[in-house]
Amino acid sequence: MKNIMGIINLHESFDMLREMTRHRPLAAIPFAGRYRLIDFILSNFINSGVTNVGIVTAGNSRSLMDHIRSGKEWDLARKRDGLFMLPSLQTGNVQGAFPNDLADFFNNLDYIRSSRQRDVLLAGSRTVCNIDFSPAYQFHLEKNADITVLYKEYSPADAKSFTQATMLSTADDGLVVDMEIWPVNAHSNKLSLEMYFINRQLLIELVDASMSRGGTNVARDCFIKNLANLRIYGFPFTGYLARIGSVQSYFDHSMELLNPDIWQELFFANGSIYTKVKDEAPAKYQQDANVQCSLVANGSVVAGKVENSILFRGVRVHKDARVINSIIMQKGEIGPGAVVENVICDKDVKISAGKKLKGEWNHPFVIEKGTVI
Template structure:
């Protein structure tokens, strides 16, 4: 796998996550108590032996840069290859189903051209999974493919809940014969994972040709429009996959982690998932604490009731407070007697004594970063 470089594209639409992404890109969304979405993309690459990784930044990336720093936690602080931050020409949040990422890739072609590796593993951060790309690489070589796209197959009913998804259709030889980007009524049950393996020089040629013809979006203008001329194959992924595309999907997939089977597969199936290290004391459970079926990160202090919930680092739950079916992010404080049910609290939220907030499982309440109630 030393012949592959990784390129993480952060140009991902966050229209339906605006309450959570107002101060951060989608890649920096906190997930699973201690992690951020980009941790999974970085860990999958390094666990597969890919040590040259470029991150194509987008929007307000300050919090993301603070999180990844030099890339040391992912063994990417290297003298040769390692982690590279590729600047964006744009400012603000990424909006729309077809983000204008082509110009930013074109502006950073020098980095791609100068790389030693022959292939590029192009990925985003919306798809949360644990995968080793070795099987994808072997499949790509066996098929003599120009591009290998990873996809996850769902039943017809399940696929309707995905918004702004890219769907692919394959023949009996796994060759992609159709690609739909953000269809209103998907005709396929195979959802692209936003990950593909491609020859480095081919990507450079496609980017150059698409820019010269007024293209704006890599998936549409480089891949979908050349479907008939390129040997594009689909690789089916059979493991657990969480697609974070809306507040509801974030809430649902977070709650799925409370299942031990899902947690074990996501964090240990093909290698560990790494994140920024913070030296904090273990969670402290006071005498009156009652915690059931929950994830509680280090640094938290619990004196109330926590049920079916995820608590991030440094959360304080005071006496007689109840946190049910909720997600409480870093350094938030839940006051005495507070009742929270089906609520997402962003970082540094403070709920003062006696407040009661109740959302629905299919419509959780979101409290923005730094809010005091």
Template sequence: MKNVMGLINLHESHDLLREITKNRPLAAIPFGGRYRLIDFVLSNFINSGITNVGILSAGNSRSLMDHIRSGKEWDLARKRDGLFILPSLQTDNVQGAFPKDLVDFFNNLDYIRSSRQRYVLLSGSRAVCNINYEAAFRFHQEKNADITILYKEYSDTDVRQMTGATLLETTSDGRIVDMEICPVSARSNKLSLAMYLMERSLFVDLIDASVARGGTNLARDCFLKNLENLRIYGFPFQGYLAQINSVQDYFSHSMALLTPAVWQELFFSNGSIYTKVKDAAPAKYQQDAQVRSSLVANGSVIAGKVENSILFRGAKIHKDARITNSIIMQNGEVGPGAIIENVICDKDVKITAGKRLKGELNHPIVITKGTVI
């Protein structure tokens, strides 16, 4: 797929993730002990042979830029093509069902026009999966499609995962005949991954025409409004998908990583997932440490009991502390005798000695970054 350029759209609504996205964009949310959400789409691009990647920034992206740096970890620090940060003229955080991303695409048309690839593949960061795009690219060419949208088909019992997302309705041959963006009630079981494949020239024309008519949102004004005018097809993705739309989604999909089969498929099925390299000593388990069914990143020091939990780099669990069904992000610390269950502790959170915090599996407690309890 050397003839395809990748674009990552950070204009993603995160109204239901405000506790975690207060100081960062959705793409910078830590996930799986040592990764960020953007690691998955960047790794998917490079594993598919895409070497020209532009990131359309939005809101407060400082932490994300620090994580990505030159793109070296994803083999994108290149003299030709490579990684490009596309600035946003908007200072507000992304909110609502229809982020105003179209204006920023329009303001960066010079980069899109000057790229040498014929096709463009757009993706957000909330769809966490391991995918090689070559099959979707072949499907796009075989169908002679103008636009191909990747989607995941769920059973009726998984309808909760589709609430507040973009849903598709297709014919038997895969052509999309209807789209619903953030419906209150799900009326389809085909969840859009917000991944769009098309020719670059068509993408430029869609942006230009939509902005000229007052359009502000890419999905609504470029795709939804052109269902009858363009040949838009849906390509089904069959692998594991973690769609992060809310705090509960983030918590449940993080806990799913404790299942070895899920971990194996997400991180190795179609190539490795890469992230920023941080040198640190291996995790240290002291004499009284007890750890079961957990992910523990390097640099952690454990003297207490950890069960069904995820510890990020540099986490410290003191003696007699008990961690159950919880997520402790980077440099988090749980003091002696503290007990936490069903809790998400953001970076640099400190739980002092003897404290007890208990949430519910369907409603975890979130402790914001840098808080001391």
């Protein structure tokens, strides 16, 4: 994998996550108690031996850059290669099925040209998994493919995972014969992970050619429009996958982590998942605390009841408070006697004493960052 450079494309639509992305890009959304979504793809890169990583930014990326810093936590603070932030010349949030990411790739072609690796692994941040890219890259080389896209095959019962997704149809040998972006009625159950292996020089040529012909989107204008001209193959991924495309999917996949088997696979299957280090004391449980089937991060103080929930770093649950089927992000505070059920509290949310907030399992109530109720 030393011949691979990684590019993380943050031009990802998050129309259905507006409550959580008003002040941050999708990649910076907190997840699983201590992590951000981008931690998973960064960790997968470094665990697979990819040490040259460029991040194509989009929208308001201040919180993301504060989280990543020099890349030290992912062993990417290096004298040679390492982590590179590739700035966007566009303003505003990413919207629609076809975000205008091609212009930013074109404006950062100097970085791609100057890199010494032969091939590129292009990925986004919304796909959460623990994957070793080596078998997929070996498949890419054996097939002599121009592009190899990773996908996961779902049963019809999991059709909700197809929302705002790219779907593939493949022949028996893995050759991709069709690709659809955000289809209303998908003709395949093969969900693209939006992870692509491609020759570096070929990527440069496709970006340059598509830009000169008025293209705007890498996946559509560089890949799909050249489906008949390129050898594009699909490689199946069979492990656990969480695709964050809406508030509901964020809530559902977060709750899945309370299953020890899923948690173990996501964080340890093919290497550890790394994140920004914060030196805080372990979680503290006071005398009247009652915690069941929950993830509680360091720095938290619990004096009330927490059931089937996720508490991030520095959360305080006061005496007689109840947190049920909920996600409380960093430095949240649940006042004495307050009750929250089926609720997502963003960072720095404070619920006053005695307040009662309830959403539904299939429609969680989201409280935006910094809100006091």
